[in-house]
Structures are given as C-alpha cells and as structure tokens.
Amino acid sequence: MNKKIFLVIGVIVALISCAAISGCTDSFQQPGEKTQTPTPAPGETTDVVSNSTKSPQEIVADSNNAFAFSLYRLLSAESLDDENIFFSPYSVSSAFALVLEGAKGNTADEIKDVFSFPKSMDTLRQGFYSLNEGINYEGSGYSLSTANALWAEKTYPFLESYLKTAEEYYSANTTNLDFKNSPEESRLTINSWTEDKTNQKIKDLIPEGMISPLTKLVITNAVYFKGDWVYEFDKEKTQKADFYSPSGVVEVDMMQRTDEEAVFMYYESDTLKALKMPYESEGKKKLFMTVLLPKDNSALEPGEFVDADKLAEIEKSFKSQQVHVYLPKFKLETEYSLNDALEKMGMPKAFSDEADFSGMDGTDDLFISDVVHKAYVDVNEEGTEAAAATGIVFRTTSAGPTDVEVPEFLADHPFMFIIEDEESGNILFMGKVSNPAN
Numbered sequence: 001m002n003k004k005i006f007l008v009i010g011v012i013v014a015l016i017s018c019a020a021i022s023g024c025t026d027s028f029q030q031p032g033e034k035t036q037t038p039t040p041a042p043g044e045t046t047d048v049v050s051n052s053t054k055s056p057q058e059i060v061a062d063s064n065n066a067f068a069f070s071l072y073r074l075l076s077a078e079s080l081d082d083e084n085i086f087f088s089p090y091s092v093s094s095a096f097a098l099v100l101e102g103a104k105g106n107t108a109d110e111i112k113d114v115f116s117f118p119k120s121m122d123t124l125r126q127g128f129y130s131l132n133e134g135i136n137y138e139g140s141g142y143s144l145s146t147a148n149a150l151w152a153e154k155t156y157p158f159l160e161s162y163l164k165t166a167e168e169y170y171s172a173n174t175t176n177l178d179f180k181n182s183p184e185e186s187r188l189t190i191n192s193w194t195e196d197k198t199n200q201k202i203k204d205l206i207p208e209g210m211i212s213p214l215t216k217l218v219i220t221n222a223v224y225f226k227g228d229w230v231y232e233f234d235k236e237k238t239q240k241a242d243f244y245s246p247s248g249v250v251e252v253d254m255m256q257r258t259d260e261e262a263v264f265m266y267y268e269s270d271t272l273k274a275l276k277m278p279y280e281s282e283g284k285k286k287l288f289m290t291v292l293l294p295k296d297n298s299a300l301e302p303g304e305f306v307d308a309d310k311l312a313e314i315e316k317s318f319k320s321q322q323v324h325v326y327l328p329k330f331k332l333e334t335e336y337s338l339n340d341a342l343e344k345m346g347m348p349k350a351f352s353d354e355a356d357f358s359g360m361d362g363t364d365d366l367f368i369s370d371v372v373h374k375a376y377v378d379v380n381e382e383g384t385e386a387a388a389a390t391g392i393v394f395r396t397t398s399a400g401p402t403d404v405e406v407p408e409f410l411a412d413h414p415f416m417f418i419i420e421d422e423e424s425g426n427i428l429f430m431g432k433v434s435n436p437a438n
Contacts, residue, residue: 057134059118060127061426064093065308066116068427072416073307074341076432081246084332084438086375086431088388092338094221095390097128098148098170102162102360103350110347125169132171135421141280142227142287144421147197148172151190151218153179158217162360172219179215187211190218197222201376201387214395217360223428225419227287228280231262233327233381243328244297244413245435252328252436254412255381262325265318266407271295272305274314275323275409286422289384291327297413306416315425324408330436331378338371338390357394369395377431386419386429 054062068089075085093115100111101121111117118124132146150166152158154176166172177186187206194205197220206218233255241254265276265288273295276288292306306314339351349355355367375388411433419429 055130056118056123056126057130057424058127059123060131061424062308063116063118063127064090065311065425065427067093067114068430069307069311070114070116070345071338071341072430072432074344075336078341082435082438084330084334084432084434086332086334086377086386086388086429087336087373088223088375088390088429090426090428091221091223091388092373092390094128094146094148094170094223095219095392097124098150098166098172098219098221099357099392100124101165101170102357104356104358106354107347107349107356108359110349114342114345114347125165129169131424131426134424135426139282141282142225144223144225144227144287145197146223147221149193149220150174151177151186151220153177153216155180156216156361158361159359177218179211180213183211183213183215184208186215190220194220194222198224198387199226202374205374206391210391210393217394219392225287225428230278230280231257231264233257235381238329238381241326241328242412243436245437246414247435250435250437252330254326254328256324256326258324260322262322263320264323264325266321266323266409267314267318268407273407273409274318275325276318277325287428288420288422290418290420291409291411292416292418293409293411294413294415311418312425322406324406324410326408326410326412327379328411328433328436329380330433332376332431332433332438334373334375336373338373339368342371366394369393375431377429384419388429 071087071089071092072085075087079085096111096115097117100108100115100117103111112119118127135144136146137144148166148170150163150172152163152174163174167174175189177189179186187208187210190211191203191205194202202222205220211218234257238253238255240251242249243252243254265278267274271294273293275291275293277291279287279289281287290311294305343351350368352367356364357366358364360366370391370393373388373390375386377384377386414432414434416430416432418427418431420427
C-alpha cells in the first residue's frame with residue numbers, strides 16, 4: 001500500500017487597503033481576460049546578476065533559502081523553549097515578490113534586503129517564472145502545483161503595468177470584486193479559491209472583518225504538493241517511546257525503519273546528524289524531507305548548527321547508506337504575526353507612512369498594516385499533510401559516517417525539518433519539532 005504524502009505549501013495573502021479616493025475608474029482588465037505571453041519569454045532574457053554563473057532560477061532559490069533561515073532564526077529566538085515552529089518560506093517569498101513589483105525607492109530596497117532578492121528585477125522575474133514552471137509537476141510519483149491571483153476592488157485604478165507584470169511573470173490573473181459594497185461576499189469568494197487550490201486544507205484564510213470597504217487589493221499565492229514516500233513506514237512497527245522536549249519527557253508514537261532496504265542519504269558531523277527522506281518521483285525530478293538532528297539534546301538554533309550556506313555544504317556531503325530511522329509522528333498548528341519580525345529583519349518603511357508602493361497605483365498612499373501567517377503539518381506512517389497561509393494587509397497613510405556500522409537516527413529530542421526540491425535546491429517548507437505531543 002502506498003503511503004501518501006500531502007503537502008500544501010502555503011497560501012500567501014496580501015490585503016491591500018486604502019481609503020476611498022474620488023475619481024476612481026475601472027482601468028484594468030476584467031476577470032478572465034489574459035495578457036499575451038511575455039515577449040521575449042522570461043527565460044530568454046540575459047539580464048542576470050553580474051559576475052554570477054548561476055541562472056535566475058538558482059539565484060531566486062538561493063534568495064528564498066537565505067530568507068527561510070533568517071526568519072527561522074528570528075522565530076526560534078523569540079519562541080518558548082518547547083514551542084514548535086512551522087512555516088512556508090517559498091510561499092512568503094512568492095507573495096512578497098508580487099508586493100515588491102509595486103514597491104519603489106527605499107521601500108523596495110528594504111524588501112530586497114530582507115528577502116535577499118536580486119537587485120535586478122529582470123532576474124527576480126525570470127527566477128520566479130522559471131521556478132514555478134520547473135516545480136509544477138504531475139506524475140505517478142507526486143504532483144506539485146503553484147497558483148497566484150490578484151483580487152481587485154472593481155472601481156480602483158491600479159496601474160496596468162503592475163497588473164500586466166503580475167500576470168506575465170507570476171501567472172497572477174486579476175479578478176474584480178466589489179469590496180466597497182460587498183466585503184463579506186468578496187471574502188468568501190477569495191476563501192473559496194484558496195480552499196480549492198489547497199485541496200480544502202486552508203479554510204477561512206481571510207477572517208471575518210478583515211475585508212472592508214477600504215480594501216482595494218488582495219494577493220493570494222498557493223502551492224500544493226502530494227507525493228509518496230520511497231521508503232514507507234509500517235504502522236505495525238510504530239511504538240510508544242520517550243521524546244526529550246525542553247520542558248520534560250513526553251510520550252510519542254515513534255515510527256521506525258530498520259530493515260536493509262531502508263537506504264537513505266545520510267550525513268554526520270561532531271554536532272549534527274542529517275537525513276534525507278525521498279518522495280517517489282519519475283525521471284530527474286526529486287523532492288525530499290531533510291531532517292536535521294543535533295547529536296545532543298539541545299535547542300536547535302540554525303545560527304549554531306546550520307544556515308543556508310551550511311545546508312549547501314551538507315548537501316554535497318550526503319552519502320547513501322542504510323540507516324536505522326526512528327521518527328515520531330507529529331502534528332503542528334502555528335500562527336504568527338510577522339510585522340515585528342519583518343521590521344526587525346530590516347524593512348520598517350513598508351509598515352510606516354514613509355512606504356512607497358506607487359508601482360501599484362501611482363500614489364504613495366499605501367503601507368502594510370498587518371502580516372499574519374498560519375500553518376499546519378501532520379506527519380505519520382502514511383505520510384505528511386501540511387498547509388500554510390499568510391495575510392499582508394495594506395492601508396493608506398491618509399486613512400559524515402562510515403559504512404562499517406549502520407548509524408542510528410533516533411529523533412527523540414528537538415529536531416529541524418525541511419521539504420525541498422532537489423533540482424533547484426529550493427526550500428518549500430521549514431519547521432522545528434520541540435514537543436510532538438503539543
């Protein structure tokens with residue numbers, strides 16, 4: 001029996017609100033209308049970061065991974081000792097790429113710095129275009145799909161150049177809604193799209209009251225993944241075991257693979273063990289869950305054990321071998337307000353009256369008022385089910401080991417885990433399990 005893995009990588013929501021402005025006109029395309037394919041196609045342009053031998057796709061994947069560890073480090077530092085962490089860096093980055101398309105001046109510079117985006121907007125656009133084209137896949141082993149959308153107040157005059165760029169490079173079509181007169185109906189419409197794109201795993205993404213007559217634009221991003229383990233866990237072998245959380249010992253259901261057929265990519269140093277658990281795939285496309293486990297029972301801090309550069313080094317040092325794997329079943333539900341985190345990471349202007357999002361509407365009235373992120377993951381013998389959602393609200397200022405001995409990978413204390421695409425190296429999910437019983 002195949003063990004199914006269900007991963008929903010994030011729904012990012014950008015809610016762009018501003019006070020009603022007189023003289024608004026319906027200056028953009030109606031729902032369902034599509035612009036022409038970009039000419040030249042995003043992958044054909046040669047504007048890449050100077051002196052770099054990497055493709056735009058690789059540059060953007062590196063940017064996402066750097067942001068992933070930066071946000072993880074901050075969330076980990078501000079969390080309680082036994083608090084679990086889970087979020088989708090790729091979905092957050094994808095949403096903020098669309099936000100950056102409308103940012104100007106110092107506001108744009110700060111967003112680029114926080115997300116490690118390339119300085120060249122052509123490289124950014126090519127990178128996300130290629131990444132989304134490359135990771136979207138459906139086959140017998142797994143399926144992975146991404147989706148973007150813009151939901152606009154039908155009377156508000158957004159710049160056609162912004163809407164066109166969003167569609168051409170991010171496949172974000174624009175749908176006109178009546179936020180001014182029917183905010184609740186508009187909210188339900190957006191939530192319905194979100195549920196559909198995430199296989200019903202993200203429900204009520206936009207909470208009641210968040211959409212108001214002041215709302216002018218909602219940006220949504222969703223990524224959905226469904227796949228099979230290469231090496232399945234046998235439910236009959238799952239046993240009760242102790243897990244040493246920072247707050248004390250808790251009892252968990254420990255899954256295990258100790259047979260000779262369980263051959264994994266494995267890495268070990270003086271301080272860290274790393275394990276890559278592959279998903280079924282066809283051809284060259286491969287996805288993995290990478291579990292990073294400190295050798296001793298200490299809090300896993302990426303600044304101490306691993307960051308994006310260290311992860312790249314570990315990737316080069318993995319060796320294929322038999323490993324006795326013990327991994328607890330766990331289910332996490334997280335919710336974050338990211339305003340303070342993003343400000344601390346270096347983008348305060350976007351949250352102030354100094355914000356410049358004139359690339360969206362030709363004015364400097366918009367600023368970010370709220371950024372929220374919710375996520376869910378369930379890992380068991382049959383696989384993984386995960387979901388994430390983020391809301392960005394805008395308002396206006398006016399309103400290694402040897403093969404001699406089989407190593408043991410006993411995850412009985414806090415560990416970090418990552419879901420990544422091997423071809424691009426792009427991190428799709430990231431989290432930390434401090435207490436599986438929470």
